[in-house]
Amino acid sequence: MRNVRLFYQKKGNAKYISHLDMNRFMMRAVKRSGVPVWYTEGFNPHPFITFTMPLSLGFETNYDSIEFKIEGEMTNEEIAERFRNVFPATMPVIGVKDCVLKSKELKYASFTITLQAADREAINAYFEKDEIIVSKKTKKGTINQIDIKEKIHNLSLTENGALRLYMVLPAGSEENLNPAVILDAMKLQAVQFTIVGISRNELLDKDFNLFE
Amino acid sequence: MTDLEFSKLVENVQKPGRYAGGELNSVLKDKQQIAVRFAFCFPDIYEIGMSHLGMKILYSLLNELDYCWCERVFAPFTDMEASLRENNRALFAIESRDDLSEFDIIGFTLQYELSYTNILNMLALGNVLLLSADRAGLHQLVIAGGPCACNPEPLCDFVDLFVLGEGEEVTAELVSLYRQHKLNASTKDEFLAAAAAIEGVYVPSLYLVKYREDFSVESVAPRDSAPAKVRKRIIKNLDKVFYPDRFVVPYMEIVHDRVIQEIFRGCIRGCRFCQAGMIYRPVREKNLDIVSQQAKCLCDTTGYDEVSLSSLSTSDYSALEPLVDKLLSWSEQDKVSISLPSLRIDSFSPQLLDKISKVRKSGLTFAPEAGTQRMRNVINKNISEEEIINTCKTAFAGGYINIKLYFMMGLPYETMEDIEGIIDLSQRVVDLYYQNPDKPKGKSVQVSISVSTFVPKPFTPFQWAAFDSAESIKAKQQHLLSYTKSKKIKISFSDKETSFLEAVLARGDRRLGAVLLKAFSLGCKMDGWDEFLDFEKWMEAFAACGVDPLFYLRKREYDERLPWDHLDYYVTKGFLQREDEKAAMEAVTENCRQRCSGCGADQGGGCSFEKR
Numbered sequence: 001m002r003n004v005r006l007f008y009q010k011k012g013n014a015k016y017i018s019h020l021d022m023n024r025f026m027m028r029a030v031k032r033s034g035v036p037v038w039y040t041e042g043f044n045p046h047p048f049i050t051f052t053m054p055l056s057l058g059f060e061t062n063y064d065s066i067e068f069k070i071e072g073e074m075t076n077e078e079i080a081e082r083f084r085n086v087f088p089a090t091m092p093v094i095g096v097k098d099c100v101l102k103s104k105e106l107k108y109a110s111f112t113i114t115l116q117a118a119d120r121e122a123i124n125a126y127f128e129k130d131e132i133i134v135s136k137k138t139k140k141g142t143i144n145q146i147d148i149k150e151k152i153h154n155l156s157l158t159e160n161g162a163l164r165l166y167m168v169l170p171a172g173s174e175e176n177l178n179p180a181v182i183l184d185a186m187k188l189q190a191v192q193f194t195i196v197g198i199s200r201n202e203l204l205d206k207d208f209n210l211f212e
Numbered sequence: 213m214t215d216l217e218f219s220k221l222v223e224n225v226q227k228p229g230r231y232a233g234g235e236l237n238s239v240l241k242d243k244q245q246i247a248v249r250f251a252f253c254f255p256d257i258y259e260i261g262m263s264h265l266g267m268k269i270l271y272s273l274l275n276e277l278d279y280c281w282c283e284r285v286f287a288p289f290t291d292m293e294a295s296l297r298e299n300n301r302a303l304f305a306i307e308s309r310d311d312l313s314e315f316d317i318i319g320f321t322l323q324y325e326l327s328y329t330n331i332l333n334m335l336a337l338g339n340v341l342l343l344s345a346d347r348a349g350l351h352q353l354v355i356a357g358g359p360c361a362c363n364p365e366p367l368c369d370f371v372d373l374f375v376l377g378e379g380e381e382v383t384a385e386l387v388s389l390y391r392q393h394k395l396n397a398s399t400k401d402e403f404l405a406a407a408a409a410i411e412g413v414y415v416p417s418l419y420l421v422k423y424r425e426d427f428s429v430e431s432v433a434p435r436d437s438a439p440a441k442v443r444k445r446i447i448k449n450l451d452k453v454f455y456p457d458r459f460v461v462p463y464m465e466i467v468h469d470r471v472i473q474e475i476f477r478g479c480i481r482g483c484r485f486c487q488a489g490m491i492y493r494p495v496r497e498k499n500l501d502i503v504s505q506q507a508k509c510l511c512d513t514t515g516y517d518e519v520s521l522s523s524l525s526t527s528d529y530s531a532l533e534p535l536v537d538k539l540l541s542w543s544e545q546d547k548v549s550i551s552l553p554s555l556r557i558d559s560f561s562p563q564l565l566d567k568i569s570k571v572r573k574s575g576l577t578f579a580p581e582a583g584t585q586r587m588r589n590v591i592n593k594n595i596s597e598e599e600i601i602n603t604c605k606t607a608f609a610g611g612y613i614n615i616k617l618y619f620m621m622g623l624p625y626e627t628m629e630d631i632e633g634i635i636d637l638s639q640r641v642v643d644l645y646y647q648n649p650d651k652p653k654g655k656s657v658q659v660s661i662s663v664s665t666f667v668p669k670p671f672t673p674f675q676w677a678a679f680d681s682a683e684s685i686k687a688k689q690q691h692l693l694s695y696t697k698s699k700k701i702k703i704s705f706s707d708k709e710t711s712f713l714e715a716v717l718a719r720g721d722r723r724l725g726a727v728l729l730k731a732f733s734l735g736c737k738m739d740g741w742d743e744f745l746d747f748e749k750w751m752e753a754f755a756a757c758g759v760d761p762l763f764y765l766r767k768r769e770y771d772e773r774l775p776w777d778h779l780d781y782y783v784t785k786g787f788l789q790r791e792d793e794k795a796a797m798e799a800v801t802e803n804c805r806q807r808c809s810g811c812g813a814d815q816g817g818g819c820s821f822e823k824r
């Protein structure tokens with residue numbers, strides 16, 4: 001048995017599939033693909049798969065992955081091909097690789113947020129402040145006000161018809177920051193914009209290299 | 213609608229997956245190449261509609277035709293409806309996201325009387341004129357079918373034609389006819405006249421209904437060449453009828469999220485209150501090899517890991533054990549589980565029961581329907597108290613601790629003793645639990661009883677019966693509660709306003725069209741949902757139209773002309789009357805496998821059991 005990761009994208013309509021529904025989708029996709037994924041044992045056996053990093057409802061992604069164990073002989077190319085055949089067009093398969101890193105070595109994710117805003121300067125100004133305070137739910141359910149200024153990496157704002165906000169945020173089992181939290185905080189500061197789309201571009205390790 | 217417009221529309225909507233589409237096996241076509249665009253409308257939300265087998269069948273069947281594109285439309289939930297209005301958008305079909313008004317044929321399925329206002333709401337949200345008479349062209353033809361089409365009279369103002377009976381053949385014929393007439397640029401009247409010649413098609417505008425002074429129906433006169441009686445369609449051979457080789461597989465969870473495999477139509481039992489048991493006659497079984505093949509194919513194309521066998525009473529399939537063995541021959545290897553709903557456990561060998569993993573241990577439901585043997589004889593529910601007790605015994609021995617029992621009250625010929633019988637029986641089940649020597653320690657039994665109010669339905673032996681009065685139901689409910697001694701018995705009643713409206717609409721006539729329209733204009737919709745039903749508005753609508761709802765709840769005489777008498781579901785009125793008379797005498801009728809009781813359904817052919 002070996003551990004592999006299947007990398008795929010989630011585009012267009014697929015963004016309306018919630019994480020919970022993705023899970024059920026994957027179970028059925030594995031079944032239709034005929035890929036010898038290891039099943040759990042017991043009363044109600046099902047394919048054992050884990051999502052590297054759950055994606056919020058409404059987000060697109062260029063780089064998402066699931067991990068599973070393969071029983072028996074099948075090349076990564078063939079596995080990828082089989083998934084390609086059963087995934088919808090809105091979820092193109094990038095490929096299959098043997099796991100290089102452990103899931104806990106995932107540290108960051110990069111995002112592109114496309115906005116419509118009349119006042120670009122207001123957005124610039126928001127990110128140039130000394131601190132950026134957001135409300136964040138802790139694991140215990142209480143809400144904390146925290147400064148996340150230091151946690152935003154590689155921030156950039158470009159304009160090309162719409163505004164594009166690029167940033168790298170902590171992601172993974174230890175720390176996680178969802179860009180929606182920042183957008184909510186911006187709204188509270190009366191920064192005016194509408195969200196056109198949010199896309200998670202890449203998953204990254206501690207050195208900002210691609211997570212594989 | 214662009215993707216951006218769509219995403220704006222669903223921005224604040226709770227479950228965008230209800231409207232997003234793109235599911236596995238959903239069908240996209242190039243609309244330029246399509247002659248007939250068909251909107252299959254389910255007047256309830258996505259999760260409910262997508263669970264419906266009839267929709268799956270017709271969706272696949274229509275999309276097999278190269279000239280037709282069938283798309284799906286569901287009732288938007290309240291948040292989506294608000295968003296549609298706010299954004300000034302019309303209700304649209306899931307596949308193309310085109311407005312409902314762009315469709316040639318707009319077809320509704322009538323599963324439940326309380327979905328009628330949703331039909332009006334969907335048309336209105338789709339910018340389609342509500343009244344059939346106002347829609348002049350052939351375009352936007354509104355059609356409807358399904359069980360409630362057996363008395364479609366309350367909907368006659370809105371619907372251009374109804375499809376009676378089983379839809380596979382007749383829908384295809386209808387769409388083909390429509391295509392010809394569209395090509396020839398026929399008028400709507402020309403098309404409707406031609407459609408009325410198809411067996412199973414009822415065009416209400418071709419019938420003139422006259423009422424007596426007391427508002428009962430005096431006559432129903434067909435115009436032109438329309439048949440005096442419209443017969444429902446029957447599929448004679450279930451082995452040959454179209455069955456989909458794929459289902460649309462939703463991403464979000466729906467009510468029945470699995471492969472549904474039909475095994476037979478009709479029911480051998482003949483319970484006198486049950487409309488399904490009468491209007492789906494005759495009994496026709498599907499060959500077990502075909503059942504197995506179809507189920508396997510559906511698992512392969514959907515990836516589902518569960519198959520649920522579908523029929524009105526699974527245990528009555530003549531070859532159930534061989535069928536389950538056949539299914540298990542591939543399902544175990546494919547890691548697919550088989551579930552058998554509406555199963556009578558006592559009729560099943562424990563070994564086989566063991567193999568079926570999906571018979572869950574959490575709870576067990578059972579429907580004695582009435583509390584006393586006398587009353588069960590009246591309704592022809594041929595289950596004895598011993599059978600019920602034995603089933604519960606097996607269940608307790610198997611570790612079940614929650615039993616759910618379904619009963620009805622307000623049945624014809626009912627007395628207070630029958631009401632007490634509900635509790636006596638439930639109490640016996642509780643006592644039985646404590647007599648079980650192996651009962652799990654530290655756990656206690658719960659017997660939940662759900663008591664619904666009986667609603668008399670057309671084409672049943674009780675179609676003439678009165679709907680029990682509000683006072684009488686109240687008295688019975690109170691008595692039931694005060695008669696209950698054990699805390700282990702949990703009682704729930706059906707909503708009285710829901711049953712009331714259901715009863716009015718089920719046996720209604722065309723005069724209810726105005727009431728429906730008024731109720732809708734007052735804001736009534738989603739009436740099947742307790743939290744949305746606004747009974748006062750309905751009463752206001754009845755009053756505004758000068759229609760007394762109680763008129764529809766009264767007992768009818770055998771010689772009264774019933775509003776649906778010009779429709780023919782094969783089961784004869786003579787048979788129904790005989791059954792009602794037997795009910796009054798507490799006499800039971802044997803099931804179809806024991807003895808054919810000459811219901812008339814074999815006239816259409818295909819009955820598996822009638823004596824030849």
Ligand code: SF4
Nearest residue numbers: 804808809811819822
């Ligand atoms: S014709 Fe006879 S056997 Fe067939 S459904 Fe009717 S009563 Fe039953």
